[in-house]
Amino acid sequence: MILSEKLVREWKKVFAADLPYVAHELKEAVKPKALILLDGPMGAGKTTFAKSFISDDETLSPSYAVLSETNTVLHADFYRLKEPEEIYHLELQLYLEDKNYFLVEWGKTYLSTILKEVPEEFDLYCLEIEVNSQAQIEDEDKSSFSRNFFLKKLEGY
Numbered sequence: 001m002i003l004s005e006k007l008v009r010e011w012k013k014v015f016a017a018d019l020p021y022v023a024h025e026l027k028e029a030v031k032p033k034a035l036i037l038l039d040g041p042m043g044a045g046k047t048t049f050a051k052s053f054i055s056d057d058e059t060l061s062p063s064y065a066v067l068s069e070t071n072t073v074l075h076a077d078f079y080r081l082k083e084p085e086e087i088y089h090l091e092l093q094l095y096l097e098d099k100n101y102f103l104v105e106w107g108k109t110y111l112s113t114i115l116k117e118v119p120e121e122f123d124l125y126c127l128e129i130e131v132n133s134q135a136q137i138e139d140e141d142k143s144s145f146s147r148n149f150f151l152k153k154l155e156g157y
Contacts, residue, residue: 003154008125011149013132016045019052022149026053026127029151032072032100035114035122037107040129045147046105049129050075053103066090072100079106084113092117115157124154 009029011022030036038046054073067090068075074095081087087110096102096119107114108126115124128150 003124004156005126005152005154007150008153009151013146014149015146016048019045019049020055023049023052023055026151030101030123030125033119033121033123034100035102035104035118035124037111037124037126038103038105038129039108039126040147041131044129044131046129047077049127049149050103050105053101067095069095069099072098073103074099074101075103075105076107077105078110081106081110084110087113087117090117093119096122111157124157126152126154128152 009025011018011025014022026036038049040046054070054075066076066078066080074092076090076092078087092102092114102118102122104114130148130150132146132148
């Protein structure tokens with residue numbers, strides 16, 4: 001699978017308090033029916049970003065349930081998956097019928113399988129999250145360090 005990447009938008013030195021603004025701007029840059037892979041190291045803030053995007057403080061990482069949904073967003077965390085075939089059992093097409101956005105954490109490894117399950121009208125994006133100081137990931141107060149976000153549109157799949 002050969003994908004080309006086109007940088008759509010970037011945000012530099014983003015602190016936790018800025019995430020709602022980034023999420024709002026991302027929604028303006030990405031039209032509905034979008035699959036957005038959230039990519040970054042453990043502790044980079046993928047779930048924190050998803051919370052801001054969904055605008056619901058009650059949204060938790062679906063790590064244990066794999067999927068969580070709101071009216072317009074399906075959020076998946078594939079960290080605990082062992083085999084790509086597990087994605088077929090989730091019946092994503094049923095969840096995505098009335099959704100505008102599909103946010104996926106830890107999805108790059110399973111991208112070819114995910115694309116088989118997601119309706120064709122969904123555009124594919126990757127939001128790369130980069131922590132400005134890796135040493136600070138260990139800190140208890142993650143709001144004290146900044147991140148860079150790079151939104152890329154992926155094509156050629």
